[in-house]
Amino acid sequence: MANIKIESAEQLLASEGLELGTTDWLQISQERINLFAEATGDHQWIHVDPVRAAEGPFGACIAHGYLTLSMVNLFLPDLIEVSNLAMGVNYGCDKVRFPAAVPVGSAIRSRGQIVSVEAKGAAVQATIRVTVEIQGSERPACVVDTISRYSFKQ
Known part of the structure; x- marks a missing residue:
């Protein structure tokens, strides 16, 4: 179940700065x-060869940065639920960063904040900063500003 529920364009437009809480680990x-x-054809040893990775810089296999980024798609519906939609689309991302590696076996979760919201014609565009945290780590695995456009039912 989502931490925050948005049901109208007006409610979304008023949500700038809203903290969305965290997901489960x-x-x-x-x-x-x-x-x-x-799925991606990226078989670099640091990700898929536990024996070689054990002697590498992280001491174990690590998740691909883009795997970590793709988990944002899994976490977003747990942070925010936007309903009463005619359509919602992923418009893109800004400022993607990978400050820390995710070692195999780590637990991650996401924290969200609505950083900007603006009307775009009949739609509302929201930029949500998603920070993927690693349990026990001071630095996050990924920070990304996701951009979504929502068209609400009239």
């Missing part, structure tokens, strides 16, 4: 990393 397994490697 999710463990990143070697199986998830391997499946991502298969």
Whole structure:
């Protein structure tokens, strides 16, 4: 269930600066990393070779940065639910950063904040900063400003 529920364009337009809270923790397994490697063709040893990665700079396999980024799509509906829509689309991302690696077996979660909201014709565009945190780490795994456009039912 989402932390925040938005049901109208007016409510979304008034939500700039709103903190969305956090999601539940999710463990990143070697199986998830391997499946991502298969889907993208990125089989770099630091992600998929536990023996070699154990002797590498992180001491274990790490999740792909883009795997971590893709988890934002899983976490966003837990941060915010926008209903009464005719349509909602992912418009893009700004300022993607990967401050820390996610070692295999780590637990991650997301924290969100609505950083800007503006009317775009009949739609409302919202930029939501999603910070992917690593349990026990001071630095986040990923910080991204996601941009979505919502068209509400009339």
